[in-house]
Amino acid sequence: MGVTVKDVARAAGVSTATVSRALRGFATVDPETRAHILRTAERLDYVGSPAAAALSTGRTRSIGIITPYISRWSFARMLSGIERELRANELDVVLYCLGDPSDPHPAPPLHRLRRRVDGFIVMSVAAESPDLEELFKVEVPVSLIGTSAPGVASVLIDDTAGARTATEHLLSLGHRRIGLIYGRENRDPLVLERPRYLGFVAALEEAGIAPDPALEQAGHFTVEGGEEAMRRLLDADEPPTAVFAMSDEMAFGALRALRDLGREPGLDVALVGFDGHEMADVFGLSTVSQPLESLGSQGARNLVAELAQPGRPREVTVLPTELIVRSSSVGPDGATPRAARRRHGPQDAGR
Amino acid sequence: MGVTVKDVARAAGVSTATVSRALRGFATVDPETRAHILRTAERLDYVGSPAAAALSTGRTRSIGIITPYISRWSFARMLSGIERELRANELDVVLYCLGDPSDPHPAPPLHRLRRRVDGFIVMSVAAESPDLEELFKVEVPVSLIGTSAPGVASVLIDDTAGARTATEHLLSLGHRRIGLIYGRENRDPLVLERPRYLGFVAALEEAGIAPDPALEQAGHFTVEGGEEAMRRLLDADEPPTAVFAMSDEMAFGALRALRDLGREPGLDVALVGFDGHEMADVFGLSTVSQPLESLGSQGARNLVAELAQPGRPREVTVLPTELIVRSSSVGPDGATPRAARRRHGPQDAGR
DNA sequence: TTGTACGCGTTATCAG
DNA sequence: CTGATAACGCGTACAA
Numbered sequence: 212m213g214v215t216v217k218d219v220a221r222a223a224g225v226s227t228a229t230v231s232r233a234l235r236g237f238a239t240v241d242p243e244t245r246a247h248i249l250r251t252a253e254r255l256d257y258v259g260s261p262a263a264a265a266l267s268t269g270r271t272r273s274i275g276i277i278t279p280y281i282s283r284w285s286f287a288r289m290l291s292g293i294e295r296e297l298r299a300n301e302l303d304v305v306l307y308c309l310g311d312p313s314d315p316h317p318a319p320p321l322h323r324l325r326r327r328v329d330g331f332i333v334m335s336v337a338a339e340s341p342d343l344e345e346l347f348k349v350e351v352p353v354s355l356i357g358t359s360a361p362g363v364a365s366v367l368i369d370d371t372a373g374a375r376t377a378t379e380h381l382l383s384l385g386h387r388r389i390g391l392i393y394g395r396e397n398r399d400p401l402v403l404e405r406p407r408y409l410g411f412v413a414a415l416e417e418a419g420i421a422p423d424p425a426l427e428q429a430g431h432f433t434v435e436g437g438e439e440a441m442r443r444l445l446d447a448d449e450p451p452t453a454v455f456a457m458s459d460e461m462a463f464g465a466l467r468a469l470r471d472l473g474r475e476p477g478l479d480v481a482l483v484g485f486d487g488h489e490m491a492d493v494f495g496l497s498t499v500s501q502p503l504e505s506l507g508s509q510g511a512r513n514l515v516a517e518l519a520q521p522g523r524p525r526e527v528t529v530l531p532t533e534l535i536v537r538s539s540s541v542g543p544d545g546a547t548p549r550a551a552r553r554r555h556g557p558q559d560a561g562r
Numbered sequence: 563m564g565v566t567v568k569d570v571a572r573a574a575g576v577s578t579a580t581v582s583r584a585l586r587g588f589a590t591v592d593p594e595t596r597a598h599i600l601r602t603a604e605r606l607d608y609v610g611s612p613a614a615a616a617l618s619t620g621r622t623r624s625i626g627i628i629t630p631y632i633s634r635w636s637f638a639r640m641l642s643g644i645e646r647e648l649r650a651n652e653l654d655v656v657l658y659c660l661g662d663p664s665d666p667h668p669a670p671p672l673h674r675l676r677r678r679v680d681g682f683i684v685m686s687v688a689a690e691s692p693d694l695e696e697l698f699k700v701e702v703p704v705s706l707i708g709t710s711a712p713g714v715a716s717v718l719i720d721d722t723a724g725a726r727t728a729t730e731h732l733l734s735l736g737h738r739r740i741g742l743i744y745g746r747e748n749r750d751p752l753v754l755e756r757p758r759y760l761g762f763v764a765a766l767e768e769a770g771i772a773p774d775p776a777l778e779q780a781g782h783f784t785v786e787g788g789e790e791a792m793r794r795l796l797d798a799d800e801p802p803t804a805v806f807a808m809s810d811e812m813a814f815g816a817l818r819a820l821r822d823l824g825r826e827p828g829l830d831v832a833l834v835g836f837d838g839h840e841m842a843d844v845f846g847l848s849t850v851s852q853p854l855e856s857l858g859s860q861g862a863r864n865l866v867a868e869l870a871q872p873g874r875p876r877e878v879t880v881l882p883t884e885l886i887v888r889s890s891s892v893g894p895d896g897a898t899p900r901a902a903r904r905r906h907g908p909q910d911a912g913r
Numbered sequence: 914t915t916g917t918a919c920g921c922g923t924t925a926t927c928a929g
Numbered sequence: 930c931t932g933a934t935a936a937c938g939c940g941t942a943c944a945a
Contacts, residue, residue, distance in 0.1 A: 263922030265613035614938035
């Protein structure tokens with residue numbers, strides 16, 4: 212179909228072995244010969260066949276990305292970071308989208324994919340998930356983002372600490388009835404839900420407040436879901452005076468519910484989201500911001516390192532989150548200045 | 563490294579050729595032998611090598627996606643639609659992100675990629691772009707989304723009609739000074755900018771209004787950019803009473819500028835965006851909505867069809883847009899009901 | 914219906 | 930430093 216090493220070898224008057232060596236920059240090739248071969252290859256417009264190379268070496272120079280979502284804001288941002296980093300390392304990106312973990316879906320054909328890629332980057336999928344069952348059976352480089360598992364490289368944020376900080380912020384404003392908008396019904400929650408829930412509860416209990424199931428509503432990580440959750444919360448006999456939403460997208464929906472009901476965010480009901488969505492500022496939404504691109508690129512770097520040096524010690528990196536206080540929690544004229552920020556990094560993650 | 567056809571053949575007591583035929587469901591295999599082979603393969607946990615198959619057949623069963631962005635909302639949505647459709651056809655997705663066309667960047671190594679995939683889906687990149695130069699030199703199946711080129715399958719919306727409809731809507735509300743927030747400086751604009759601009763100007767001129775360069779500001783397709791553009795517009799000697807923004811993300815920024823300046827959207831300044839962003843409703847933003855997932859999946863289907871039947875007539879599909887009127891253009895108590903909608907599909911695209 | 918044997922384009926080994 | 934040659938794992942004429 213195309214021009215092959217053989218053609219280049221013939222045209223350059225050398226063997227295919229030498230062509231291969233020259234093209235891959237081996238030091239054991241006479242500089243003059245190499246130059247000649249390079250020119251010949253260029254002239255013939257030679258392009259190597261990745262399939263043949265893969266068959267011969269066993270390496271594909273591409274990486275599989277396993278993710279539950281592509282278009283959710285936070286996932287798209289992480290994907291972007293991953294793609295940039297892998298491309299910089301001349302690795303191709305093979306995308307595999309699982310779909311919502313709570314929805315019924317066929318298990319991903321990881322055995323098939325496994326032969327297509329040199330390693331996997333897995334985003335926010337619990338290591339114990341049946342989706343990944345096959346993955347850990349085989350010997351294959353894996354880098355985790357947003358989760359961790361024993362003996363596997365991973366990069367994540369301290370979800371528990373982030374949620375705790377958000378809740379403590381609401382408590383410090385004097386709120387005692389604090390509602391929660393979480394994601395999915397409990398069946399098979401996204402991996403980030405549990406730690407965020409634990410942080411929320413821990414902050415409450417430290418303040419001597421018992422968690423109240425009536426104040427917890429599912430928002431399905433969508434704008435609409437968040438809106439409905441907020442309506443249900445406000446419909447209660449004793450509605451909360453403050454709400455923590457596990458994602459900014461749900462918090463946006465909650466804001467809409469507040470607006471439609473004529474309540475002023477930060478005055479009538481305080482609200483804090485999670486993610487650091489680029490539009491949170493537009494809404495004046497307080498949020499726990501996380502470094503999404505960095506999560507992606509660091510996760511990619513972990514895999515690249517593992518590929519270069521298999522069996523090296525696996526790193527677990529915890530990236531810092533940051534509470535950004537805006538008018539949705541302190542009101543337009545809140546005593547806390549708009550720019551008030553409290554950092555929450557790995558250094559005090561254990562608090 | 564792994565178990566191969568040879569192993570299966572030996573274990574099943576047949577030849578590798580028969581194994582290959584059985585595994586791929588050829589009719590010319592005795593049902594009993596096939597069942598036996600399938601069981602043996604299952605038992606040995608056999609997985610075919612895509613590299614070997616690709617080398618042998620010349621087909622890779624994967625598709626390259628060329629896109630300027632991953633995490634911009636509209637692109638992420640289209641990507642999602644593409645991925646779902648390709649996966650349903652058992653094609654793998656290889657993602658290649660170009661980066662902003664206006665920023666300096668190296669040309670994509672399409673010659674290299676070309677051997678990795680069976681075809682390309684190109685999103686919102688002008689066919690004349692130097693980035694694609696190599697692509698059209700080679701004989702390779704291509705499906706375009708958001709652009710079109712002679713003799714190439716493509717799916718897009720009528721950007722001109724969409725922009726015209728938005729502008730006509732503002733004109734019909736009585737506005738005469740209408741501002742524009744476009745994307746990038748003119749050097750190497752995104753492919754969608756030109757037709758949207760033409761639609762904007764056409765509507766103005768039909769109403770007897772000459773376009774005023776002072777009323778056109780770049781917003782770089784970001785929230786921040788949109789905010790700054792709106793500030794510049796309002797700083798003018800004769801500020802516009804209405805503004806059309808080429809993307810919802812820029813419109814959100816514009817809304818923030820209005821809020822910060824104490825102007826009421828829809829009352830003081832009317833605003834219409836473009837995309838149908840999921841958060842437009844939260845903001846009460848009027849917008850020209852486009853079916854992003856459908857653009858993606860239809861683009862994927864076009865490529866699949868081309869792969870199945872090379873040289874078949876290439877389709878150009880124009881999907882409808884829809885003007886959704888909200889309070890940002892008619893005010894909170896606008897005469898136009900909130901749900902007012904006007905469709906703008908292929909049928910009246912020429913209007 | 915099944916088996917034999919060759920080709921796909923590289924890389925790696927080993928001898929020169 | 931270079932060349933011949935054997936893998937790599939699968940698909941497929943062709944023969945049986």
